[in-house]
Amino acid sequence: MISVRNINKSFDGRQVLFDVNLDIQEGHTQAIIGRSGSGKSVLMKHIIGLMQPDSGHITVDGIDINIIPYAELRKVRRNFGVLFQGGALFDSMDAFENVAFPLRTFTSKSESEVRAEVMECLGMVELPDVGKKMPSELSGGMQKRVALARAVALKPRYILYDEPTSGLDPETSNTIDELIKSLADQLNVTSIVVTHDMHSVLNIADRAAFIHEGRMHWTGTIEDLHASDDKVLRRFVKANEYQIGV
Amino acid sequence: MILNPIRALGKYSQLLYHAFGALPEFGTYRVNLWQQMMRIGIDSLPIVMLAAAFSGAVTTVQTAYQLVSPLIPRSIIGSIVVPSMILELGAVVTGFILAGRVGARIAAELGTMRVTEQIDALEAMGLNSIGYLIVPRVLAGIVMFPVLYVAASFVGIGGGMLVGHFGGFVPIGEFLEGAREFFQPFDPVFGLIKSLVFGFTITSISCFKGYNTSGGAEGVGRSTTQAAVASCVFLLLADLVLAATLL
Ligand SMILES: Nc1ncnc2c1ncn2[C@@H]1O[C@H](COP(=O)(O)OP(=O)(O)OP(=O)(O)O)[C@@H](O)[C@H]1O
Ligand SMILES: [Mg+2]
Numbered sequence: 001m002i003s004v005r006n007i008n009k010s011f012d013g014r015q016v017l018f019d020v021n022l023d024i025q026e027g028h029t030q031a032i033i034g035r036s037g038s039g040k041s042v043l044m045k046h047i048i049g050l051m052q053p054d055s056g057h058i059t060v061d062g063i064d065i066n067i068i069p070y071a072e073l074r075k076v077r078r079n080f081g082v083l084f085q086g087g088a089l090f091d092s093m094d095a096f097e098n099v100a101f102p103l104r105t106f107t108s109k110s111e112s113e114v115r116a117e118v119m120e121c122l123g124m125v126e127l128p129d130v131g132k133k134m135p136s137e138l139s140g141g142m143q144k145r146v147a148l149a150r151a152v153a154l155k156p157r158y159i160l161y162d163e164p165t166s167g168l169d170p171e172t173s174n175t176i177d178e179l180i181k182s183l184a185d186q187l188n189v190t191s192i193v194v195t196h197d198m199h200s201v202l203n204i205a206d207r208a209a210f211i212h213e214g215r216m217h218w219t220g221t222i223e224d225l226h227a228s229d230d231k232v233l234r235r236f237v238k239a240n241e242y243q244i245g246v
Numbered sequence: 247m248i249l250n251p252i253r254a255l256g257k258y259s260q261l262l263y264h265a266f267g268a269l270p271e272f273g274t275y276r277v278n279l280w281q282q283m284m285r286i287g288i289d290s291l292p293i294v295m296l297a298a299a300f301s302g303a304v305t306t307v308q309t310a311y312q313l314v315s316p317l318i319p320r321s322i323i324g325s326i327v328v329p330s331m332i333l334e335l336g337a338v339v340t341g342f343i344l345a346g347r348v349g350a351r352i353a354a355e356l357g358t359m360r361v362t363e364q365i366d367a368l369e370a371m372g373l374n375s376i377g378y379l380i381v382p383r384v385l386a387g388i389v390m391f392p393v394l395y396v397a398a399s400f401v402g403i404g405g406g407m408l409v410g411h412f413g414g415f416v417p418i419g420e421f422l423e424g425a426r427e428f429f430q431p432f433d434p435v436f437g438l439i440k441s442l443v444f445g446f447t448i449t450s451i452s453c454f455k456g457y458n459t460s461g462g463a464e465g466v467g468r469s470t471t472q473a474a475v476a477s478c479v480f481l482l483l484a485d486l487v488l489a490a491t492l493l
Contacts, residue, residue, distance in 0.1 A: 050366050050370060075372065091362070
């Protein structure tokens with residue numbers, strides 16, 4: 001369980017997050033939606049302690065990650081898999097080594113076990129043949145999928161996805177949505193999916209949280225989302241429906 | 247580093263403190279150390295030796311040029327070239343080359359990793375990014391710099407000697423005689439200490455600059471230049487401080 005309590009965050013005097021609250025239950029898939037620049041990625045980085053709030057607290061399984069020593073924070077982070085918005089693949093390693101990296105670093109698996117698991121992960125994102133390619137030789141969408149394979153390699157309890165389907169064609173997007181769903185269902189992963197793709201929100205999420213201009217404007221279940229008559233939220237959803245032609 | 251020196255110094259010390267704290271976990275980062283030693287040391291060897299050979303040769307020619315009196319024995323060229331190489335040139339020539347070569351590369355590498363969130367990705371996995379990225383680079387600098395210094399000194403002396411002999415300034419025998427006559431056992435020790443300090447200075451400053459990069463590709467460019475410039479400036483400063491305290 002992850003709780004975000006009264007987070008405020010400014011960069012160089014410009015406030016980006018205003019008193020943000022959010023609770024994410026075990027096993028749930030929580031979508032975080034909002035327009036570009038509304039603070040979604042910043043919120044995500046707070047959840048794994050990559051950014052420190054100016055005030056407020058984040059707890060993971062009851063542990064306040066903003067007050068624990070760095071060594072403890074690192075232990076908490078091992079429960080997480082993170083897909084960064086830009087992929088963040090290590091550009092000194094090929095795709096295979098990128099996915100193998102967490103396995104080699106944090107497990108004592110044999111080389112053949114590592115190989116088998118990496119191939120499985122690359123298969124899940126439908127890229128079984130790119131192992132030898134360097135990140136710079138992959139398209140943006142392919143980089144994103146290799147990064148996704150790396151994020152799930154250790155079968156973490158929590159997975160944070162920052163725009164997992166942006167830049168992907170609709171068919172591949174669906175595959176990724178299915179993957180996120182099956183990880184959540186089969187391994188009981190708690191997922192946080194940052195996205196502005198309403199199509200995937202409706203597809204995969206149990207709950208949604210709508211950030212507007214740095215404030216948590218609306219939270220609720222997907223059913224509530226359909227029923228809501230909040231003007232700002234409706235406008236955001238409408239704009240998306242228009243895009244995907246629902 | 248230039249605008250806000252006190253704050254920069256504070257952040258730099260903090261980084262070193264964290265790097266020191268990451269030393270016990272060194273086992274995890276051992277592979278990186280080997281790789282960095284290869285890159286910093288072996289890859290730089292040719293250019294360092296080239297520069298050292300020329301500086302030794304030039305020192306010989308200039309010393310010979312300044313010795314106009316026939317009363318001064320020519321062996322004095324050896325007694326000037328050898329200590330110059332061991333005390334100053336061997337370490338400083340190596341230092342300047344590595345400030346440009348290694349310093350800029352470290353800053354560009356870490357800076358790119360910072361702006362493309364690769365450092366965040368390491369941290370998010372639960373790795374200590376300072377331990378993983380910075381400790382091996384600084385250690386590699388501390389280990390490989392003295393090695394390069396020794397190579398530079400030998401090659402520089404050799405270059406000076408050969409130019410002296412074949413240029414008709416001083417035969418090899420007299421050159422070595424002069425070198426032996428004025429040899430101080432502390433000189434190479436001083437040179438080694440100096441090269442070790444230079445290795446630490448250059449790698450740690452460049453890591454600091456690269457690790458704290460912000461602002462995209464432009465930021466990486468800025469960090470890279472600043473790393474090379476700051477490395478050179480602090481190298482000169484360290485050179486003076488060491489000479490004043492140890493000699
Ligand atoms: N490291 C930083 N330093 C300064 N400002 C930042 C930093 N990171 C984010 N911001 C600012 O915070 C605001 C929110 O950024 P964030 O990346 O969270 O947006 P987002 O909701 O993820 O948008 P997008 O959908 O485009 O990714 C932006 O105005 C951005 O300029
Ligand atoms: Mg974002």
